[in-house]
Amino acid sequence: MKKTNFRLIVQSLFLAFVLAAVFIFREHAEAWCPFGGVETIYTYAKTGKMVCSLAVSNIYILISVLLLTLLLRRVFCGYACPIGAISTLLRKGAAKIGIKQIHVTGKVDRVLRLLKYVVLAVILYVTWTHSELYFRTADPCYALISRHGEDITFFAYIVLGLIILVSLFIMMPFCRWFCPLAAVMNPISRFGFSKIKRDTDVCIDCGKCSKICPMEIDVANVKTVNDASCMSCGDCIEGCPVKDKGALKLNFIRTIPRPRIVAVIVMIALFAGAVLAVNFFDIPSYIHVHDDPQGHGELETLEMNVTGVNCNGSAMLFVFFLERDDIYELPGYFKVEAWPHPDTARVKIHYDTEKADETMIYEAVTEAYYDPIDERWRVSPFQIEGYDPLMLE
Template sequence: MAKKKKFRVTYLRYAFQIAIIAILVYLALGYGERTFEAYCPFGGVEALYGLFTTKNYTCALGEANMAMFLGLIALVVLSKKSFCGWICPIGAVSETANRLGFRMRGKKHWLPPKVDKALRLLRYPVMIIILYYTYKIGDLIFRGYDPFYLIFSGFGDYALGIWSILLMLFLLAISFIISMPFCRYFCPLGAFQDLLSWMGISRIYRNKETCIDCDLCDKACPQLIEVSQKDKVKHIDCTNCLECVEVCPVKNCLEMRMF
């Protein structure tokens, strides 16, 4: 049965992502009481580690990071990697660039599946190394390589500048041919969420009785998940972005449910 035209929930998602980027740019330009860094949940992972080991907050971290971190844990348990799909600016930028690449090239991902699978494991050693050296040195060693920090700090001087723009363009260019490269291969916050994402209570369910195997859901998924092959999407990279649900032409064939 054909679906009626309806309001797309994903428009809300795009609006949300744009609003978050606007707020971060506002903070990065020096307005607001705290710097944008105070709102990074991975700062909370590092802060927690520092609190346990040295009883102090590491470097520029503080209570706001811890609050973000605890909120992130609740969100992952409730709705998998929704933070990545709905809030994170790096995810939003990479996804948009890859969608554009797909429209122009007809292909989302340039790397062969085996290489991609092996590279995805890289994010775990990256997370472990960062946490270890944060503890050893007592400084945020990842800062200098973190696109979130580099872009929104203007490479450390808290003024968005030419280097921020160049890094953004580089990320866009790579994301054009590889689906979400930083997220897939390097992001320590993504790796941390993997620890809990598999148990996320809300997930996408497919009704295989009504599915017409059109594969539109696979093409729409920014995380390259083969939705059309699953009864329920348990994949740790699912962000509950609802792109697959929105494109499915069969009413209620794909839906997000709890349990």
């Protein structure tokens, strides 16, 4: 394996893993998008409810990515991001068939780099105001990792197609200029502990490091790369004609040997930490408090697996059925905790055993309800695993 191909291989493996998880194993990949953590963290802190379709795993993976950024700058963009992988692979492929790269540098590049902060501000304002992922309809990453249902529009595919087209001529255009997650990482990356350092006594001033940098950073004219967009990808180091003499090094307190391998190991370790956190600290992504349990009888918690609770909105409908006022009215319940999921969601209901029992809860969830406000019957969309109302007789 040539060292110059190492990053491309890692990117391809990460991309293949994501696509296999979505299209072969039918996993809910959106729950592991780090930008989902950015979109939902304010709403969750304020209300105890996630933005629709997101989960606590989004926050955990966001934390791991931000820690990774603090350690190795925007290495996530250079190795793990599916959009970054597609863009890099396309540009490399285009170069092999003779398509020349368009280099966008100087003032034009600096102005374009500001656009990602505008994109971030608009997305967060709308998302935090309405608690809905309105920009999912134009999200190129969601067009890639979604299950391609009704919640995605043709416009998202158009945006993804434009990124693919431009990537044939410009290296990583979305990552450099438009990505809102990059706007979140940049302030942390600027103070990242690792830095590319250039030894001016060894450097032969060929300028190849600047030409090869995917982010168009002028490495050849600085002693230390402090640019926030640096991905610590190591392309400049590997492409240096005098790399064996140490003209360029990745430093973290001291020089890091085999920087690309170290970067991937650290990245995988932090991602594994996020997965472990979900399993060992799996807090609910939807919390609704109905009443104060103090002064009531013995409390019990009923945990069940429910289909139909696939996002924040359907979790609210679930609560609506619990708070009905007909013959299936449920007295004495205090709190609902839910882990919405496109397939089967886990739900916990805390209730007073002197006023309610499991059967009453099952009936409240699954029986049709007449809505006097809308003057219509609402058929329950929820099914409880292991419960069949016909078996009660």
